[in-house]
Amino acid sequence: MFYFKLASRNIRKSISNFLPFALSSVVMFMMNLMVATILLSPSLKNLKGSSSLSLLLCLGLVVLSLFAAIFMVYSYRFLLKRRTKEFGLYNILGLKKRQIIRISVLELFIMFAATIVAGTLLGIVFAKFLYLILVRLLGENYFELQWSPLAVIIVAAAFALIYLLLMAIGSFSIRRKSSLDLLKNANKGEKEPKSRAILAWLGILCLMTGYYLAVTVTSPLDALTKFFIAVLFVIVGTLLFYMSFTIWLLKRQKKNKNYYYQPKHFITVSSMLYRMKQNAVGLANITVLVTMTFVTLATTVGLYSSINGFLDDYFVQNTIINVNSTEQRSNALVDKVAEKNGVPLKHKIVYEMSNSLIGSMKDGTFENKQTLSTLTMVNFMTADTYEQLTGKKVHLHGNEAIAYPAVGRFNDDSATFGNHTFEIKDTIYGISNFPSISMTASNWLILIVNSKAQIQPILDDAGKAAGGQNKLGFDTTISADIPAKDVKKLQTALSYYRANGDRPIQSTQNSETDIDQDDRGEAKTLAGMPPTLQSYDDLHERFLSFAGGFLFIGLVLGFTFILGTALIIYYKQISEGEQDKRSFEILQEVGLSGAEVRQTIRSQVLLVFFLPITVAIIHFGFAFIMIQKLINLFGPTRLGLLLLTSTGTITVVAVIYYLIYKQTSRAYYRIVER
């Protein structure tokens, strides 16, 4: 109890030392709690692609916890350094080291408890506050941000581990030092950091690996799996970069006497070098947080604003009807049903295409494998259909084919399916009156071939490989403009029909319940599939609700990251201001004018401002390709638009960052100039 009292008295007495540490602890806790809360929110399950999103959020939580660990160790060591003198005094006044360790552990324990209480309370308040603002901002309630005790427990467990680590670090550092060391440690200077070439190279290697992973991503699903690894590489690389590369650079500048011994550079270079070890972690943290903010915001804003683009690419006309039958039969059916119900079909476009083959397409060879990185959906289209759509005549001889890689890339000279090989005569990048995107996450390849007969064996093989029940064949897509009020009517009317490949389309009197029963067993192949109907408005609404959900999550995380960044910068400025205060006093006594002091401060401050944001923008540049692929998980992207929204979000974040910086710099000036 005595130690407990001593510990809590210590915290209260030197609150100014503890405050920055407590602040970073609580903020880190809140950030983690926010992610965990979103992850456990029931609303998440309602979003399309929620499983991918859950995975991303899980990974995000892991990254953020590691990040919190790094940052907490950094600020704890800072705290410890300031406290060692006090510990030394205890030691000399008769407390054993073991007892001092007990005190420091207890202090940490109190901080831990305070973090959980304050972090949870603030987290709830912050979440509620953000929720209200965002609902107001977006004009719609896309996502229910629900506080859950489980989230608190998970994050608290992670923080318990972090605090255990801190206790170990504290105990170790106290045990290692002699009483005299303890007494002196507080005002002991640091040796100039060594520049370690290996670390610099390792950092660059990590960055390169991360970048390489990001750039070489082949498909959306591939992006999802590589995202996490790339992020870890980049975080480690960033840290090493700041720790070694910047030191190397500063040392080089220092060696160049003509450069170094100029008033402008002299003080900046020497003081940057002096605390680069501390600075490196701080700068790396800021960089990583800013990058995270960029990535989350750009992704979600990009997704949200891509919706209209997706739909425009997908919907050639405002309604798409898909019938699993031949072109003639499907067309006749739809016309008949439409006429009977008095629904006008305007600007009708009809085309026939093979059922989809889904598998791995690698080096021109298609295999029935579910390899994520090369997963591709393949559809065949005859030359006649192509001509009918585009009005362009193509002459294909024998096994020649034209490739249209609508999503992804295809650069090979041939495409092989089992023992059938097509020579690729040409590769095209668009078909008029035909969607340029699909609603699946995989790549999409359309092959234009001479005749149906050529590909039937391939379809038969694929059908067998898939389980034999369903015979693969051709289906028909009919796009038309239909008045919004008639969409439901036509959909219902069509649902009474069953189409099954080459066989005649049958009509059934027992509406939809029948299909459900049929779907369970053999009967389905006999009964066939009802035609499907997708309307622009319907899909638009559905897209908007999930993209809105994403946007909501993105904004919550973005705000949280910005808040975190703000606090780290603030903490950095304040603690450095305290350190620099004496230096600037001395400099002024020796003969640095007030204006020169201000100029020196400004150039240091600017460097610390621009370095993280520049590095973050470079990181983001590489992440961009991944983001684009990730958005493809939910729907394809338009590069131009994504570029635009990304630049927009970066600008907004940069401006906010700048304002934060201005504000905290002012705090710094106030401390230094006092």
Place this chain on the structure above:
Amino acid sequence: MLLQVSHLQKIFQTRFSKEKTTALRDVNFSVEEGEYIAIMGESGSGKTTLLNILATLEKPTSGSVLLSGRDVTKIKENKLAEFRRSHLGFVFQDFNLLDTLSIRDNIYLPLVLGRKKIHVMEERLEKLAPRLAITDLLSKQPFELSGGQKQRVAITRALITEPDIVLADEPTAALDFKNSERLLTLLEEINATGQTILMVTHSAIAASHAKRVLFIKDGLIFHQLYRANRESSDFMQEISMTMTNLLGTEVR
């Protein structure tokens, strides 16, 4: 005449209270070139205040300070820094070395601020370093040095600008007896080369190394002693006696 101080007055008024403190009432004295002057007085007598005014770190309420005929109290704020680093050298009680700089760079600091050429800095340091016995310390960091070593570095930094006058505020206060003695002898040697020094102290031992001692009390200079050709120990006796008699205080 190098320095002429006349009718210097300094009244402090804290912002939050109406109470005024008169630190200096009417200080008059002058310093010839090549002199070594100690200003003595008890705690709170206004020594630091006086020195700060000479150092242009503070403005007097009234009076003037002429250095080589130029009134330093009238120098504009934005010219002060430049004036300080080209005409004055400082030695402080707590050394005031920058932790961020190596010893060499700490010494170079005022020259760098004055935009001197590198070879000029190197030449000057080469001449000074052996005299102050700091040649071996140049590549170290301040925290690796003892107090006496730090003060020698601080003196080197004060001398490297070749100032008109070196101002020292209790330079021995943070040092032990032996180190103090060494430092005081060093200052004497430096003065012997023609460098004018003005030191503020409350220690009779420190003052006894100077050529002339001024006594300050209640913001007034009211007595002075010349060392003439005496040994410093003899001179110290007289200083102690003067302090005891005139100021009514016991000194070390």
